[in-house]
Amino acid sequence: MGTKPTLHEVAAAAGVSLASASRALTGRSASPEMVRKVRAAAKRIGYLPDATARSLRLGGHRQVVFAVDDIGNPNYVQMLRAIEEELGDAIRLSVSATGRRPDQTVELIRSLSMGAGDGLIISPLRVTPALRQALAETVVPVVVIGTLHSDLGIDNVYVDSSVAVGMVVDHLVAIGRRNIGVINGPGNTNPGAARRAGFAAAVRRHDLHPSESLQITATDFTVSAGIEAATLLFTRAREDGEALDAVVCVNDLIAIGAINAAMRLGLRVPEEIAITGIDDTEMAALYNPPLTSVSLQSARRGRLAARMLRERFADPARPPQRESVEATLVVRGSTMAEAS
Amino acid sequence: MGTKPTLHEVAAAAGVSLASASRALTGRSASPEMVRKVRAAAKRIGYLPDATARSLRLGGHRQVVFAVDDIGNPNYVQMLRAIEEELGDAIRLSVSATGRRPDQTVELIRSLSMGAGDGLIISPLRVTPALRQALAETVVPVVVIGTLHSDLGIDNVYVDSSVAVGMVVDHLVAIGRRNIGVINGPGNTNPGAARRAGFAAAVRRHDLHPSESLQITATDFTVSAGIEAATLLFTRAREDGEALDAVVCVNDLIAIGAINAAMRLGLRVPEEIAITGIDDTEMAALYNPPLTSVSLQSARRGRLAARMLRERFADPARPPQRESVEATLVVRGSTMAEAS
DNA sequence: TTGTATGCGTTATCAT
């Protein structure tokens, strides 16, 4: 009773052959009486068809898994949508949240070898040694969206997000802001580290010398973390008497948090303080004020990754591919008042 | 060459047995020489393991499919996240966009019988006769999120969105607004029709008599459609000299479009015009001004649906379940200036 | 270590 009933047991319970049971449930060619008997037996013993077995027999479609830390992140949502589109009806797409436990991605890659899927697309926040190891050993194809050493021999699509930070700093300097603070994300992630480095390089290039107290780290890439960090940044600048006319945030969510914090403190955006994000989320264009941001082309990256996987399915022997995507600055109202 | 190579052919190409080929690739117990030969042969003929077969042999997990019109819709994203969480690691979750073609949902239900999945969660915008038919016939369990006649015998979780509209109208009247316009969504959808009816009932209840010109229909449940519709509404009201101090929008995206349109026309929100949404999207709380909305508890609905499916897996024979969720009003700055 | 044979749960082919 505790085990999962098979079609075999349905047939036994109904007192008919296996083949008849199958036909009665799929409705191919069976007498009304047979259908009645079989469906009754199936319901009685609690039979549910096994999708895997059906799929095997019927020559089912390929399945690819898309694994990200947080499905709710708008960035990943864009990727998800693009991947789904690119894969089309012929390939089924599963999503898997890996953010709950560390190195869950590694388990996932290993589980691929147990039939979890025919291919995998991941966008890992951190590339741990264990992950590198798993990537090197995998037999089923994996595409990584994010920074990755090329000698791993893994299909890869990436974008240099450190230059993205450079672009916003360039823009801020160009419109006359020189007292630029920054809200970083956690430094122990790949994007976090890259953007942190990008900011350091940019201020050096422009000969800016932001005080340490204007460089702050949010605990997470979220709006609430952004509010918290920005509030601290603004009050600290005020107390210390530090000039501050712009804040670079390392993603849109933090930036929106920063705008919220600024307003609560009565700071006007962009007149008193310019605020920028990164990712060019849908919300950026819609926000009030609209958020200046840098598009990292998430949709395009997702589409490219999906295409790479399709092409690898078609030709498993071809050399590993690498493609990159250009960051593009999108200037909006959070740094410049709109032309009237 | 055009067909998909199987392990059998790898074994043949390597001149070893099927079992040895299997072991060499999974790395169980095989000599280095064997591993080398087999992996070489596999690479040469372009072998990729079949996930379905592996999963069948290894006793793979259940797979459920979540099908919605647009994966990008924040509403569905919340559901997706909750479903993923509730299902846990033991059940794999696939997403499927059904918005591309009409009645693609029906095809999906039928394709379930071909091994596409062990269970299905759908949130259809429209319940067509064909869909009803497919639901009545399906052998694999389906949970419908949305309005559904109970005699279909399908597990169902729903929320009455017509009362949601009533709640915002009550609120607007309570704060002294009586010249209330509305931006509806497409009427040929389930939510669209329900909310339209809800508005009609509410204005009747409060003895309001909004002129026809203040009741408008957006072409879609999107921000851009909202901007378009709201612009038309505001300019029309201005030209006709109609008083207008509030606009009920049937979802958050349209409402945000309406706020955008209002600002472009120089209308102050909420002082001159109050604007409300429905869905209580994440963006609602973060927007500027924060959007008064009605939570339809998407996350909770998703979680309930996932749980229903799990419970049906556990006991296929139990009677069909129905659960509902309460709409709750969330008052924010788009209708009332914040307390200072 | 390697090969042979069986079975995972289902549908399709071929008889009857």
Add this chain to the structure above:
DNA sequence: ATGATAACGCATACAA
């Protein structure tokens, strides 16, 4: 219309 059986692609128990 129904029943017996092979096959889908793979991993493993067993024998060698």
